Amino acid sequence: MEVLHQRCAGLDVHKATVVGCLRVQERGRVRHEVRRWGTTTAELLALGDWLRQAGCTHVATEATGVYWKPVWHILEGELDLLLANPAHIRNVPGRKSDVNDATWIADLLAHGLIRASLVPPGPIQALRDLTRTRKQLMREIGQHKQRIQKVLEDANVKLASVVSDVFGESGRRMLKSA
Numbered sequence: 001m002e003v004l005h006q007r008c009a010g011l012d013v014h015k016a017t018v019v020g021c022l023r024v025q026e027r028g029r030v031r032h033e034v035r036r037w038g039t040t041t042a043e044l045l046a047l048g049d050w051l052r053q054a055g056c057t058h059v060a061t062e063a064t065g066v067y068w069k070p071v072w073h074i075l076e077g078e079l080d081l082l083l084a085n086p087a088h089i090r091n092v093p094g095r096k097s098d099v100n101d102a103t104w105i106a107d108l109l110a111h112g113l114i115r116a117s118l119v120p121p122g123p124i125q126a127l128r129d130l131t132r133t134r135k136q137l138m139r140e141i142g143q144h145k146q147r148i149q150k151v152l153e154d155a156n157v158k159l160a161s162v163v164s165d166v167f168g169e170s171g172r173r174m175l176k177s178a
Contacts, residue, residue: 004112009051010105011061012098013068015039020047021102022054023110032106034099039067044074051079060109062086062101063117072119082109083117 003025012019022033037043060082061068091104108114152159163171
């Protein structure tokens, strides 16, 4: 099978650790070098240094929850990064370990067998985070309003039958005067 990337790496990312497998093909031989790092900024910077010093050009990692994001942000702009959907790169059944996963990802990347997931540019990611936070806050406001109306009903305060919006200007004035 054709090798597209002579020097690439696969990263198996977890909450507290990152296992990296550097795959180097030279003179028809393939060499794998595996290392483990923590997920602190200093450790991730060391991971980036190791990959650059080894001449790595491409890096692939699985989209595991939010754990991939710090790794992505540290390596972004330095290397060609590829984020893979875990369902698309499942390893064959059998012995599963972090080292095996990282090696498998590196081998798939070397042969161009990983379909990249979309990672939006930074400003779009920030906007998405803001809109998701706003949506969650609006949902919580609704839940609190319903809880307050339930307490009022349980206390036999039938304010909702007198005003259309308990939390409108008139409803709030009535609540303050009670």
